[in-house]
Amino acid sequence: MKEYILGLNLVDLISEKHKVLRDRVNTASGEKLNKTETHILAMLELHAMLSISEISRLISISRQGTQKTINNLLAGGYVDTAIVEGNSRDKHIVLTPRGAEVCRSMLEIKQNIEAEIAARIGKDQVEVLRKLLTEDWL
Template identity: 40%
Template structure:
């Protein structure tokens, strides 16, 4: 736990970074508690990205801000777990599309449930109105970029 003095000296950017680190750590611990093999943050991100639509490895890499090779490495590990499949795109033969398997859908649902749980706890800590305002402000800021 960080000291109050340390926290009070932080600017907003550093406070957001500290909060993000804490929330991400809690989320990852809970996600991995119930899975047969531990996932990295990037693998969780990958599963979350392709939960609602298929993406090419290149598209996923761009969203995740990592190299195509790094994205492919994560995809290969998730394919080995039988959580993702790779297929050749019908529109561009060079692109490999990433989709969830039925087991992958189960894992993605587990990830979303854990995230919702962590968000509910945050909402309980700061109050529903403050939570709503915080979320709206982040959404507004990100939409403006």
């Protein structure tokens, strides 16, 4: 364990663990995606189709930042645009088969990491942690 961890407050401890977990998922996936790109893919997996404005609101970044990230995902073949009848104003974004496969692969990686964590700290502790993290304390 890194010694500096012992002196961190709860917010920084959670941030440190989050960073390590995200790095492990991204490394294991072999995809060259940044945090914003993976966040957008996850939102599209959850919602199936979103406008750029909706994505911006969901992930709390500017519309311009979202557009730039979407352009990268379009170029990489992870997402595509969709026409929504009756709405010519908004550009809607959907996962491509490649994007859906990346999401499926990342879910599998996350499940494997969770199993590793359970092996280290115990399944009961993982369930306690899951319960605490899903409670409404923020």
